[in-house]
Each structure stands twice: as structure tokens, then as C-alpha cells.
Amino acid sequence: FAHWGANNGTLEFEPIAPVAATVDDLNVPKNYDWSPIIRWGDPLFHDSPEFDPRNQTAEAQAKQFGFNNDYLDIMPDAGGTAGVLVCNHEYTNENTMFPADQSEDLQRTASVGIAAHGMAVVEIVREAPGKPWTYVRGGARNRRITADTPFRVDGPAAGSDLLKTVADPEGKTVLGTQNNCSGGVTPWGTILSGEENIQNVLSGPDTPENKRYGIPVEPPKRRWDLVDPRWNGNNAGYENEVNRFGYIVEIDPSDPNSTPVKHTSMGRFKHEGANVYVASDGTVVAYSGDDERFDYLYKFVSEKKYVAGDRAHNMTLLSFGDLYVAKFTGNSEGEIDGSSRLPSDGAFDGAGEWLPLVVDGESKVEGMDVDEVLVFTRLAADKAGATKMDRPEDVEPNPHTGKIYVACTNNTLRGEPGLAGADEANPRNNNRDGHVIEITEDAANSAGTTFHWDILLVCGDPAKNGSAYFSGFPTDKVSPISCPDNVAFDSQGYLWIATDGAPTAIGYNDGLFRVDLTGPKRGRTQQFLSVPQDAETCGPVIHDRENMAYVAVQHPGEDGTFETPRSYFPDYVLPTREGEGQFAMPRPSVIQIFSTTEGEPPFVDEDGR
Ligand code: FEO
Ligand code: CA
Numbered sequence: 001f002a003h004w005g006a007n008n009g010t011l012e013f014e015p016i017a018p019v020a021a022t023v024d025d026l027n028v029p030k031n032y033d034w035s036p037i038i039r040w041g042d043p044l045f046h047d048s049p050e051f052d053p054r055n056q057t058a059e060a061q062a063k064q065f066g067f068n069n070d071y072l073d074i075m076p077d078a079g080g081t082a083g084v085l086v087c088n089h090e091y092t093n094e095n096t097m098f099p100a101d102q103s104e105d106l107q108r109t110a111s112v113g114i115a116a117h118g119m120a121v122v123e124i125v126r127e128a129p130g131k132p133w134t135y136v137r138g139g140a141r142n143r144r145i146t147a148d149t150p151f152r153v154d155g156p157a158a159g160s161d162l163l164k165t166v167a168d169p170e171g172k173t174v175l176g177t178q179n180n181c182s183g184g185v186t187p188w189g190t191i192l193s194g195e196e197n198i199q200n201v202l203s204g205p206d207t208p209e210n211k212r213y214g215i216p217v218e219p220p221k222r223r224w225d226l227v228d229p230r231w232n233g234n235n236a237g238y239e240n241e242v243n244r245f246g247y248i249v250e251i252d253p254s255d256p257n258s259t260p261v262k263h264t265s266m267g268r269f270k271h272e273g274a275n276v277y278v279a280s281d282g283t284v285v286a287y288s289g290d291d292e293r294f295d296y297l298y299k300f301v302s303e304k305k306y307v308a309g310d311r312a313h314n315m316t317l318l319s320f321g322d323l324y325v326a327k328f329t330g331n332s333e334g335e336i337d338g339s340s341r342l343p344s345d346g347a348f349d350g351a352g353e354w355l356p357l358v359v360d361g362e363s364k365v366e367g368m369d370v371d372e373v374l375v376f377t378r379l380a381a382d383k384a385g386a387t388k389m390d391r392p393e394d395v396e397p398n399p400h401t402g403k404i405y406v407a408c409t410n411n412t413l414r415g416e417p418g419l420a421g422a423d424e425a426n427p428r429n430n431n432r433d434g435h436v437i438e439i440t441e442d443a444a445n446s447a448g449t450t451f452h453w454d455i456l457l458v459c460g461d462p463a464k465n466g467s468a469y470f471s472g473f474p475t476d477k478v479s480p481i482s483c484p485d486n487v488a489f490d491s492q493g494y495l496w497i498a499t500d501g502a503p504t505a506i507g508y509n510d511g512l513f514r515v516d517l518t519g520p521k522r523g524r525t526q527q528f529l530s531v532p533q534d535a536e537t538c539g540p541v542i543h544d545r546e547n548m549a550y551v552a553v554q555h556p557g558e559d560g561t562f563e564t565p566r567s568y569f570p571d572y573v574l575p576t577r578e579g580e581g582q583f584a585m586p587r588p589s590v591i592q593i594f595s596t597t598e599g600e601p602p603f604v605d606e607d608g609r
């Protein structure tokens, strides 16, 4: 197809300079501007109360946009002037959400906090493709998914004794989804979302399984158990509540009355998210990382095949299939000690194997039944001998090539006494800046059990860190990058990387970067935006044919307090203007970046990723 419109519809840009970690501003390239689409507390329904942070209630919050937006998708309808925004609300920052005089009232902060978690589906409209969106209060598809929303549990572990509680003796219905971090959109138009740091809201008995998942025995500081006893698994009848979180959930954003699903088939761990790829024979595979230091990378392979156009059938594909965990093997001589040396053969690369955990409905792990493998997946993968990774966050197949990109965000404990040291796939001890691995399935068979891999980026600020590596691209011509977290692809096949943690690593605000994957510029890394002080860049969505990009700006000013904000993002209303209708406080928000160059891109970018 031809390219039209502003900048020819390729989202061309001049990279921005890195921004010091003390700057409370959102920076975009020349000839682009940004605006918020929706902010924490914005009312979603006609009867939603207006945002009133000094008098916030659980009832109000449950009808408003939640806190700490992470995963994001922007899904235009045919025609491109209406659509939906789908978002995860991962966690809460009580210190910036509540005035100090309310912070001791744990009943209040917990009940509001519970309602601020979950997910949101919000209708959006605009004048024309390429123009900024506004959200629709009272939109027909608007929905808040909260801790009260019933989820159907499916897959081999549904109904397992491990999932039963006094409130759900069948073990097949869970209220709510928690700590949803990243996610993905399926080819059939549903959203996958990963339940991640559930130990922040749940506690449970002192068992080896809970220990392996980092579940505390004492209730965590948010004290949700004061509102509902189920959040503390030491309360009689709720011992298994903790086993009911840590899954990939699937949401249908087109139907606000649909019952979302928890897929036990993809295992239980700290799922960053999941992204699917349809293999040439129609088998659907899903890749997912367990975001913990020294944890693993997983692949699900569907039993049934994708059928184009049959949405109801395709919505069953993730319910049953095989589950594997990755083992990486390097192929260079000698030790990789994490210094600035390249491996002996000049490249970080090697072979890999998908180790079976569940195949054809049978457990492949000695001493564990299928439901145990799927509920205590970390322990199963330990037994299988998987490779301990540096916090695999987003894992996403490139829709243009099927190659998989794994953002290993960082792992400062690698090489510490008693812990795993550097290996070729995790080549740095004290890996502060993270790296990005590229996986190529052997014989282009996404459903197969062997692969090859190489490292695309060893992140860092090359001006200060000799071990930074950009696939051989000159390090004096790249933007410094640290702590890769969420990834996305555009219609041209570029990889986009959002970061989380750069301020404490390389001293710059987090941002969004574009990386060349092919040709002589492979490894070229260019910064597109930077987020305000203390914020993390989440959920990038790139609609390059419309010259637009979207990010969820999470936890702006999180090291401040309600009374002493460290950020005024996104409205930048200063305290002197309080009372004029907006509040002088940071609000996690979804923002859009759009071209200010004249021109009307005619493309509706419905599948820009
Ligand atoms: Fe919620 Fe793995 O970041
Ligand atoms: Ca996050």
C-alpha cells in the first residue's frame, strides 16, 4: 500500500535527548505533541461521581478509571473514528492517592485501593484517523473490572481441590483479577492480561509452594483482609484463595456483560503478560514471562486450531493445550563473566529447547499431577531444569516474522554468592540495565520444541558502560536505554521498547524507544519519548500509519506524597490554582502522541502492532 499523510504515515522522528531523572515533564520529538485520553479518577459512567481525591470512596472509584494504568490497547472500530481503550490497573500508590490524615485508616485505603485495581474498557471517539481521541463517558462498552467481577476458571485445573474455597466450593469461579501488569491482543479481538505481583495483596499459610511464589504469611501492608477475609489465606476456608490468582485472563472488550476467563492451561506464576502467534498450520502459541529474578520463560501450544472468522471457536483455543518452559544453551567457548567482553565467537547466541510440563493433557513432571503443574508451575519448571532468566517481562512475537522478543528487565542479584552467575543468555552479573533476547523457532515451526536465540541488545548507557551492546550498531549513535519492560511492533516491523527503572540505573527518566531489527541498522536504538519524574512507561501501542503512538504513564511522582507531590502530570496544575476544578497532584494517565505536521493520513490503523 502507499504511504500518505503527515510524514508519509511512517511515524518518522528525530530522537529526543535523554532527560534527567529530576524532570517532571513528558517529552516527545519535534513535530509531535501529546495529550491525555483518560486519567486516574475520570468518571466512566453517567452516574459516576466526579473525581474528588480528598473524599474518595470505593463506590466512586469502582465507577472511575482505576489507578496505575499498565497494559494498554487502543482498538479502533472500522472507520477509525470510534473504538475502545483497554487498560490494566496494576497497583496503588497510597502515599500519593490519599491525604496523610486518611492514610492510617486502613479500612478506607484498602476499600478504595481494591476498587482502584483491575481493568477498564472505555469507548473513545475522534474526528478522523490520525487525530487525537477523547473518551466517552457512558459509552455502551464501558466497563470496570474489579474484585467483584466473576471470572470463569477454565482449563485442566478448573475445579481442582487446589482452587476450592469456602466461598467457591466448586473451584470454578473467582471474583476479580489482581495486579495485572502487561498483556496482549489476540487475533480474534480479545485481550489477554497477566496477573503478576499478587503477593502485594494476598497472604497465606507457610507452605513450600507459597514460599516459592513469595506469598507472605502476614497480610501485606495494604491489608485488604480488613475488607474481605479471603485476601488472607490464614483465615479458615480461604487457604486456597492465593492459588486463584497468578493466571492469564482473557477479556472480551466488545461485550461489557461477558464473563472473563482465567486460563489455568497457561500455568500460574507472576505472569507479566502473554502474546499469541498463529502458526502456519493454525496452531495458536502463547509466550509468557515470569517476572522474577531467576525465573522462567514459558510457551503454550493450543490443542485446537485457529479458524479465521469463527470468534466463538477461537475464544476456546487458550483453554487446552501443551505447556513448555525454556532452556537456553550458549555455543561459545569459555566463560561469560559479565564483563564487557563479547563471547569467543563474537555473538551472544545459541540453541534452546522447550521443556515439556504438560503434553496431551498429561503431566510431564515426575511426582506432580496436571493440576499441580498448572497451579504450582514454578515448582514444576524447577524440576524440569529450565534456565533462570533476568526477570523476563514482555515476551512478544513479531507479527511480521514470528521471531520472539524477550525483555529481560534487570537482575542485580545475578552472580551474588549462592545465586546463579552469568551465562550466555543472561551474560552479565549484577545486570542492572537488562537485555533483550531474540528467539527464532526452528524450522519456522512455532509449535515445535527447539529454537535458536541471540541477544539483540545488552542495555545501558554506552558512554559510561562498556558492556552495552546493540547488535554491533555503533554505540555512539544510539540512545542510552536501561531496564526494557514492555515491547510492541509497528506496521513496518520496528520493535518498540518501553522502560521501567532507568532513573535509578542510568539516571535518566524512563522512556519509549524504537529499535531496528533488520538490515545494516539492526540494533539502532532511538528514543521517542520520556515520561515524567518517577514514572514508568507502559503499554506502548504504535499506530505508525496514523503517525500516532500511545503509552500508559504509570506511577508519576510515586516517591512523593499527597501533600508534597513530585509530579503534576498530566495536567500540570500548580498548587496555587487548586480550586479551579483540577487537582495539583500526579494522576497516572493514558496519553496519545500525534503528529502536528499538516496532512490527513487516510489509513485506519486497526492493526498497527
Ligand atoms: Fe509489573 Fe513485571 O512489571
Ligand atoms: Ca508496571
Ligand code: CA
Pocket: 181, 182, 272, 393, 485, 486, 500
Ligand atoms: Ca512490567
Ligand code: CA
Pocket: 393, 409, 485, 500
Ligand atoms: Ca517493570
